[in-house]
Amino acid sequence: MSLASWFRWNEPPSRISQKSPTEMVVETLMMELSWQTKQAEKQQRERENEYRKIKTGVDYGWLVSYPKQSYDISPGERLQLEDMCTKIHPSYCGAVILRFRQLIAEYEPEVQEVSRLFRSALQEAAEKIKEEEEAKKLARQWNTKNKTSLSLTTFKSRSRISPFISDIKTISEDVERGTQPTRRVWSMPEFRNAKDY
Numbered sequence: 001m002s003l004a005s006w007f008r009w010n011e012p013p014s015r016i017s018q019k020s021p022t023e024m025v026v027e028t029l030m031m032e033l034s035w036q037t038k039q040a041e042k043q044q045r046e047r048e049n050e051y052r053k054i055k056t057g058v059d060y061g062w063l064v065s066y067p068k069q070s071y072d073i074s075p076g077e078r079l080q081l082e083d084m085c086t087k088i089h090p091s092y093c094g095a096v097i098l099r100f101r102q103l104i105a106e107y108e109p110e111v112q113e114v115s116r117l118f119r120s121a122l123q124e125a126a127e128k129i130k131e132e133e134e135a136k137k138l139a140r141q142w143n144t145k146n147k148t149s150l151s152l153t154t155f156k157s158r159s160r161i162s163p164f165i166s167d168i169k170t171i172s173e174d175v176e177r178g179t180q181p182t183r184r185v186w187s188m189p190e191f192r193n194a195k196d197y
Contacts, residue, residue, distance in 0.1 A: 025093045032097050033073075033081065033118050036104055041071055041111045071111045078156040081115065084122040089129055096125045 019027070053059050073081070088096055100121040109117055 021090040025090050029085045037114045040114045042169050087126050090126050
């Protein structure tokens with residue numbers, strides 16, 4: 001029996017599990033949420049210690065031992081947040097994390113409020129994604145309409161508009177001559193066929 005079998009580094013590297021981009025986004029965003037929750041809990045403990053220290057005038061912080069994490073999001077709320085995370089496109093993952101961190105820095109929330117801020121950051125990103133999709137859809141529609149309208153302009157029209165021909169009747173000519181105007185819309189130009197030219 002060789003010693004090589006005892007050592008793991010001689011084995012071929014195992015493949016990293018292939019995850020879909022959506023799973024990666026959900027995992028990344030939920031890790032950020034749990035980290036921010038821990039940070040908020042830590043800051044809340046520090047604030048409470050400072051308050052006790054000021055109130056009593058004695059620091060017993062060295063005696064206190066804290067549990068690793070006492071606050072956890074309810075399973076129902078976690079599932080809702082994970083479902084919202086699935087709607088986030090991978091290219092927006094970084095933007096969501098940045099916005100979430102901005103909200104945390106701006107509001108300095110209690111531990112219970114962190115998940116609400118996370119939800120609002122996800123909703124903002126989902127709305128932005130929806131707006132951009134609508135804009136892309138409108139742009140596609142505009143491009144297809146422009147292609148059809150441009151194809152119509154490539155054909156030459158048989159009728160021509162000639163607004164400056166002298167036999168066009170105007171209101172001023174009728175007034176000057178004292179004749180009754182014909183029943184014609186005066187704002188419309190005269191249309192003639194190409195045969196007349």
